[in-house]
Amino acid sequence: MEAKNSAKTTTKRPAKAPPKPYHHGNLRESLLEAAETVLVERGAHGITLRDVAKAAGVSHAAPYHHFSSLNDLLAAVAERAFVRLGSALELASGEPDTGERLLKINDAYVACACARPEQFRLMFGPLLTRKAQYPALQAAADRAFGFLLAAACAHDAKQGPVLALTGWSLAHGLSNLLIDGALEGLPIALGEPQGLARQLALRALGGSTPRVPPTLPSGPKTVG
Numbered sequence: 001m002e003a004k005n006s007a008k009t010t011t012k013r014p015a016k017a018p019p020k021p022y023h024h025g026n027l028r029e030s031l032l033e034a035a036e037t038v039l040v041e042r043g044a045h046g047i048t049l050r051d052v053a054k055a056a057g058v059s060h061a062a063p064y065h066h067f068s069s070l071n072d073l074l075a076a077v078a079e080r081a082f083v084r085l086g087s088a089l090e091l092a093s094g095e096p097d098t099g100e101r102l103l104k105i106n107d108a109y110v111a112c113a114c115a116r117p118e119q120f121r122l123m124f125g126p127l128l129t130r131k132a133q134y135p136a137l138q139a140a141a142d143r144a145f146g147f148l149l150a151a152a153c154a155h156d157a158k159q160g161p162v163l164a165l166t167g168w169s170l171a172h173g174l175s176n177l178l179i180d181g182a183l184e185g186l187p188i189a190l191g192e193p194q195g196l197a198r199q200l201a202l203r204a205l206g207g208s209t210p211r212v213p214p215t216l217p218s219g220p221k222t223v224g
Helices: 027-042 049-056 070-092 098-115 117-123 126-133 135-155 160-179 193-204
Strands: none
Touching: 027 049, 027 070, 027 117, 049 070, 070 098, 070 117, 070 126, 070 135, 098 117, 098 135, 098 160, 098 193, 117 160, 126 135, 135 160, 160 193
């Protein structure tokens, strides 16, 4: 018998492709949107990078592609919030009448705070005292205040800065009272928030406002 040479067929494995770079569309934008969602659910003190990554549908390490720490991420979220606030104040600044312009800026400020309370708390939380570490955050915050300052100076060139601080303090304080529910249950008729914001701002500008009669609880009658 003739010996048959049996040839073994060998299958070559394809060369291993190099690992692909991480890709998740716009990862930074996805993380910021996820952070805003988690912020609403847990607040600034309860948020973690792991929670944000999970909400964005990415690995736990993915946030570090853009943010070196949780504070860096929160600073970026606060920056976005200040940009939104600035855009709202810019829109209100289009009012030709300077007094009405200030009133509309006040309305816009309170409306933004009430619409996104957790972001509002973050914007003016501890991060704001370190805004010099985050130039983009500082620029967005300064831009927002700039619209109020410009409107106040247009209304009163001499007292503009003081008027701006007065208006900011009023709008900011009222916003905090509203989002914390501190005005609920008071023995006075307050009306809806936007009407109250305008009424107080008008009084601060020296205008006349309709008197809000207090609804005080009735005490025991004294028989003379």
